Amino acid sequence: MTESKDERHKKAMQKQKTKVDANIAAAAEERGVSILLTGNGKGKSSSAFGMVMRALGYDHKVGIVQFIKGVQLSGEELFAKKCPAITLYQMGTGFTWNTQDRSGDIAAAERTWEQAEAMLKDDSYNLVVLDELTYMIGYKYLDEQKILTAIANRPREQSVVVTGRGGGSALQELMDTVAEVKDVKHAFRAGVKARQGVDY
Numbered sequence: 001m002t003e004s005k006d007e008r009h010k011k012a013m014q015k016q017k018t019k020v021d022a023n024i025a026a027a028a029e030e031r032g033v034s035i036l037l038t039g040n041g042k043g044k045s046s047s048a049f050g051m052v053m054r055a056l057g058y059d060h061k062v063g064i065v066q067f068i069k070g071v072q073l074s075g076e077e078l079f080a081k082k083c084p085a086i087t088l089y090q091m092g093t094g095f096t097w098n099t100q101d102r103s104g105d106i107a108a109a110e111r112t113w114e115q116a117e118a119m120l121k122d123d124s125y126n127l128v129v130l131d132e133l134t135y136m137i138g139y140k141y142l143d144e145q146k147i148l149t150a151i152a153n154r155p156r157e158q159s160v161v162v163t164g165r166g167g168g169s170a171l172q173e174l175m176d177t178v179a180e181v182k183d184v185k186h187a188f189r190a191g192v193k194a195r196q197g198v199d200y
């Protein structure tokens with residue numbers, strides 16, 4: 001007699017459950033994680049702010065440092081300012097192709113990094129988001145080793161999320177989780193304007 005669809009489904013699900021349960025049992029380490037969200041598609045910063053929302057749900061303390069950004073007002077900035085559990089620091093210089101001022105950008109990057117470094121030493125922060133940090137490494141505005149050391153030596157329970165394209169192999173090596181958002185298509189390239197509450 002042939003197995004019914006329902007029976008086959010049940011067997012497959014049992015098999016999958018055994019695998020999932022084994023994986024859950026194998027993951028026994030309790031500590032904060034480091035996450036790199038990279039790639040050319042839309043969703044890196046959005047994903048980081050999704051984790052901010054999760055953390056806030058548990059009344060965790062969140063630190064956000066935004067490199068590059070900060071000239072244009074964003075929904076995340078407006079939200080962070082309304083939310084006492086979030087400390088937000090923005091580099092505020094905007095994009096390098098707008099500033100066209102390398103030494104000014106480097107000085108701003110250094111000032112901004114000091115804020116990030118302080119958060120990475122402070123165990124009262126459960127989650128630290130370093131938005132667009134990868135560009136500071138890519139443009140050599142900040143010393144890569146200094147960044148890697150600070151992330152590696154952060155408090156054990158603290159999680160850190162780094163966003164931005166690139167970032168280099170040393171950062172990828174260090175981070176516990178690395179995910180790449182693939183660009184399939186983007187509304188902007190079809191002529192649709194960036195949207196409040198969606199893109200910024």
Ligand code: ATP
Nearest residue numbers: 040041042043044045046047183186188194199200
């Ligand atoms: P988001 O903040 O929307 O999650 P992101 O962090 O993945 O985007 P960034 O490069 O930081 O990507 O994007 C900054 C802005 O550029 C956002 O407004 C975003 O919608 C837009 N954007 C992101 N990816 C693309 C793309 N592939 N083409 C055009 N615009 C993009």
Ligand code: MG
Nearest residue numbers: 044045132163
């Ligand atoms: Mg981003």
